[in-house]
Amino acid sequence: xxxxxxxxxxxxxxxxxxxxxxxxxxxxxxxxxxxxxxxxxxxxxxxxxxxxxxxxxxxxxxxxxxxxxxxxxxxxxxxxxxxxxxxxxxxxxxxxxxxxxxxxxxxxxxxxxxxxxxxxxxxxxxxxxxxxxxxxxxxxxxxxxxxxxxxxxxxxxxxxxxxxxxxxxxxxxxxxxxxxx
Numbered sequence: 001x002x003x004x005x006x007x008x009x010x011x012x013x014x015x016x017x018x019x020x021x022x023x024x025x026x027x028x029x030x031x032x033x034x035x036x037x038x039x040x041x042x043x044x045x046x047x048x049x050x051x052x053x054x055x056x057x058x059x060x061x062x063x064x065x066x067x068x069x070x071x072x073x074x075x076x077x078x079x080x081x082x083x084x085x086x087x088x089x090x091x092x093x094x095x096x097x098x099x100x101x102x103x104x105x106x107x108x109x110x111x112x113x114x115x116x117x118x119x120x121x122x123x124x125x126x127x128x129x130x131x132x133x134x135x136x137x138x139x140x141x142x143x144x145x146x147x148x149x150x151x152x153x154x155x156x157x158x159x160x161x162x163x164x165x166x167x168x169x170x171x172x173x174x175x176x177x178x179x180x181x
Contacts, residue, residue: 015047015054017100024100025165033129033157041128043155044086045162049096055089058082058153058162060118064126077120081137082113083179094179101172109181117141118153132156136167139178149175 011030018025028045036042039062046055059082066075085091091110098105116137118125123133134154140147152165166172 009048012046012048012053015049017049022169023166024097025163026097028162028164029160031155031157031160031162040082042084043162046089049093050099052092052096053089054093054096055086056093057084057086058155059084059113060125060128062126064120064124066124072122074122075124076122077124077126079118079120079125081116081118081135083116083137083139084113085110094176097179098176101176103172103176105176105180110179111181114139114178128155129157132158139175145174147174147177149178151175 016027064077064079149171154163
C-alpha cells in the first residue's frame with residue numbers, strides 16, 4: 001500500500017496553482033517528451049490537481065517560421081500545435097480547470113485533439129529540447145468569438161516543468177468550449 005502511494009505521488013506530483021492578479025496559472029512538475037510516430041514533438045504532463053489525477057499532451061508540429069518584431073532583438077516563431085487528450089485524466093483536467101475558472105461542467109467529452117496556432121515568444125520551439133520556451137497558443141484562430149481563446153504554455157525540459165497559464169479572464173469560457181466536444 002505504501003509503495004502505491006509513493007509511486008502515485010512520484011508519477012502524479014501536486015500541480016502548483018497560482019492565482020496572481022486573478023489569473024489561474026498551473027505548473028506541472030512531471031513532463032516527458034518524445035518524438036511521436038508522425039515526427040511531431042510531444043510533451044506529456046501528469047499531476048495531481050485538487051485531488052484528481054490529471055494529464056494531457058501538447059504536440060508541436062515541426063515547422064516554425066520566424067517573424068521579426070519591431071523593437072525586439074529576437075524573432076517570434078510561428079507554427080502549429082495540438083492539445084491532446086490522454087483519456088479520463090484529461091477529462092479530469094478540463095473539469096478541474098472549469099472549477100478553477102468558476103464554471104460548472106455537466107455531461108461533456110474531450111476531443112482526442114484540439115488544433116492551435118502557436119507562437120514562440122522570443123524563442124524557437126524547434127530548439128525546445130535544449131532551451132526553455134514560452135509560447136502562446138491560439139485556439140480556434142479563424143473561428144467565432146465564442147470559441148477563440150489564448151493561453152500561455154511554457155516548457156522547460158531541464159526543469160521538467162510545463163506551465164499552463166491564463167492569458168485573459170475573458171478567454172475562460174471560450175477556452176473551455178474549445179477543449180470540449
